[in-house]
Amino acid sequence: MMSDLITPSLGIMNLQQVPRKFQLSRVTPSEDLAFFIRHFWIVRWDLRGQEPYEQHVIPNPCVNLIVEPGRTAIYGPGKEKYGHYLEGQGCVFGVKFKPGGFYPFVGRAVSDMQLSPLSVRSVFDVDPLALETAMFAAEDEQGMVALMEQMIRLKLPGRDAQVTFINEIIDFINEQPDVTKVDALCDRFGVNKRTLQRLFDHYVGVSPKWVIKLARIQNAAEATDVSVKPNWSKLSMDLGYHDQSHFIKDFKSITGQTPDEYARQAQ
Structure with missing residues (x-):
């Protein structure tokens, strides 16, 4: 697995602001998962003593599984830019599936996810709060990725x-x-x-x-x-x-x- 800064922007608006506000990295999935997953991404920020910041992202044709305190879920592709409000100190972990790569896990139209995100419990039989606790207790990014890969492998479908x-x-x-x-x-x-x-x-x-x-x-x-x-x-x-x-x-x-x-x- 390899970790690096995301280049080019991959939809991050006003990319030159990123180093000043937060750190964004990605990790390549293991070979057995790469058919379905484009990369794992991790956002970390420390704005203590600074003004809150809202980062805008251009939508993309990918499903994202996002682990964030109180908001963990699986989100379908959006059609408009969206913003993430950053304040204090925090971290968000995400799984960006390849276009079409999430469909084999559920076998239902991904367009239905436009209306509402899916629970990680409904797809991976995992309690979201337990996942958040384990994920953010990991020692480093590689540990976070290993935990997520283990969860996904338990429900890994056949290649389509x-x-x-x-x-x-x-x-x-x-x-x-x-x-x-x-x-x-x-x-x-x-x-x-x-x-x-x-x-x-x-x-x-x-x-x-x-x-x-x-x-x-x-x-x-x-x-x-x-x-x-x-x-x-x-x-x-x-x-x-x-x-x-x-x-x-x-x-x-x-x-x-x-x-x-x-x-x-x-x-």
Whole structure:
């Protein structure tokens, strides 16, 4: 297993603020779990004597199991940015499943999780309070990961070929910024449009159209984080937008801000 700082941002808005406010690291899962899990992530902060801080995150097409005092649960993909309020001193541990990687554990549409998160008890037969106590009593991050891996292995399902197929599609979307329509995915992977939409609804929890939009906006946000003065016209064209107003509308629908507002906050 390997621990490192997350780079690129992986959806963390205004990434340059992170070292000043909290530490974010990830740990690669063991080989037998890597089919289902992208990585484990740990957030630690110590803001004692400082103002509270709210960190915003752009949504992603992944299910997350989050261990946090009083809020431990399994959360489906969101469609809008969300914030986490940090104050005092604390730690949160998370499991980021690969897109589609959580479906084999439950065998039900992940889109249903849009309405409410799942209890770890209902999926892994573990009391959330007992899990929190054990997790935050661990000596280090490796101990936390070992505890979580042990819990997951007890309910590990068989490998599902559809998970591999879905990740091939999403990797293609992320690697090809000129892909702007679901029809292009259907042609590339030889699948019916309705079948693809149903597959994403069940396994991923969001539509392939939304994943395409998200990939482009996240690329734009990350480019903004490292640019002093972004060229919005060029950036929108590079991301496949033929109309800058459409780009601005999509950007705000995901981040809650216009590109200019986001850039000013980043500076």
